[in-house]
Structures are given as structure tokens and as C-alpha cells.
Amino acid sequence: EAGVAQSPRYKIIEKRQSVAFWCNPISGHATLYWYQQILGQGPKLLIQFQNNGVVDDSQLPKDRFSAERLKGVDSTLKIQPAKLEDSAVYLCASSWESSGSFNEQFFGPGTRLTVL
Amino acid sequence: AQTVTQSQPEMSVQEAETVTLSCTYDTSESDYYLFWYKQPPSRQMILVIRQEAYKQQNATENRFSVNFQKAAKSFSLKISDSQLGDAAMYFCVWFSGTYKYIFGTGTRLKVLA
Numbered sequence: 602e603a604g605v606a607q608s609p610r611y612k613i614i615e616k617r618q619s620v621a622f623w624c625n626p627i628s629g630h631a632t633l634y635w636y637q638q639i640l641g642q643g644p645k646l647l648i649q650f651q652n653n654g655v656v657d658d659s660q661l662p663k664d665r666f667s668a669e670r671l672k673g674v675d676s677t678l679k680i681q682p683a684k685l686e687d688s689a690v691y692l693c694a695s696s697w698e699s700s701g702s703f704n705e706q707f708f709g710p711g712t713r714l715t716v717l
Numbered sequence: 718a719q720t721v722t723q724s725q726p727e728m729s730v731q732e733a734e735t736v737t738l739s740c741t742y743d744t745s746e747s748d749y750y751l752f753w754y755k756q757p758p759s760r761q762m763i764l765v766i767r768q769e770a771y772k773q774q775n776a777t778e779n780r781f782s783v784n785f786q787k788a789a790k791s792f793s794l795k796i797s798d799s800q801l802g803d804a805a806m807y808f809c810v811w812f813s814g815t816y817k818y819i820f821g822t823g824t825r826l827k828v829l830a
Contacts, residue, residue: 604761634818643721643808643820644762657817690760706818708762 605709619681626695636692723821740809
């Protein structure tokens, strides 16, 4: 079965520019997660979708970050405008469903963002 | 707040030897899961092993095993017969339905030939 796909793999932009990342989860996975992984740190959850609805976006900097999953399948994460501190790897993960019980998350390869 | 602490930023092990990675966590919840994830240089995170908090028996997956001490809130990973392919960043992860996934800061494992 195909894994979680992400694009682009690398992106370099200047501060104040905008950028978008794309994620296609494993087929049939209802839950999709976006994580931010800053160098030297563990991933931090930004937003979690259940189908096309937002379950948790408490750590998403909503003044500059936005995410959508309109058809409950693929998702985009946008940053506008980018700041230097947004330089990180953005990981997408998916799982069958999340209702309090455990479902293994499968991770994509990530997008490495560098903001100059 | 739930926290996960990995006090070893980097570890080295000789090929075929055994290494133990440490993890402690803090939570007031009684029902949760703990995991070790491996992130090789290509960055694709892979689940290595998981432990349900209600189970007393330590989980084992081939060369990987854990030492789960619930009262001490400790969850260490033992890798036996280390292989070059084990070189990666290892994350200790805590999960509950309420707080989702909380990652530690990671331990970079180097395997020496």
C-alpha cells in the first residue's frame, strides 16, 4: 500500500513570503495530522483533522498558519507570511481514525522549509 | 502538562552490542500508551515498539524490547545485536486520547562498525 505522500520535499523562501505544503494520506485513513519539527526537537502537533473537520488546532499559530482538508482526503498547510522561526520540517501523518483509542500514525517523509 | 524527557541527546553503540535508550515522562493520567519511533536520516518516522500502560508485561519486537516502570514513569528501549541500519533518531512518545501524541526531544543513535 502506498504511504503518506508529501510535496515539496524541500522549500527555500525569504521571510514574509508565503508557502504551501501538500499531503496525501494513506487511502482510507480518516485522520490526518500536521506536525512541525524544529531542528533538535521532537515533532509538535499543529493540527489534526478527522475527515474534513478540525479536531485540534490549539497549537496552530492562526495569525499566519492555515490548513484545510476540504474533501476529507488530501490536505494543504499554508504559512503567510513566513518568519525565520518557521524554518523546520513539516511532517504529515495519517491514521485510520482517532476516537480516544490508539491507531498507529503513519508518517510522510516531510517537507524541509528554510526561511531566509 | 504531559511531558516526555529523553536525557541522552546522543548515544553510540558498537555493531552487535546492546544499547539502552532512556525516557521518562510525567502524567496524571492512568490510561495511555507509550511508543518508540525511529527516524532515519531520510526522515520517514517508523513505529518501533509500543506499550499499553495497563499491561505489566514489557513489550518485545525482535531485537527491540522495553523496560516499562509505570510507578517510576520510566520507559527505556533496549536494542540488542545492534545493526548499522539501527542508526537513527529515536523518539519516545506518549499518547492518550485527550492529549494526543507528545514527543520527546529524541536520542541520536550512532552504530559503529
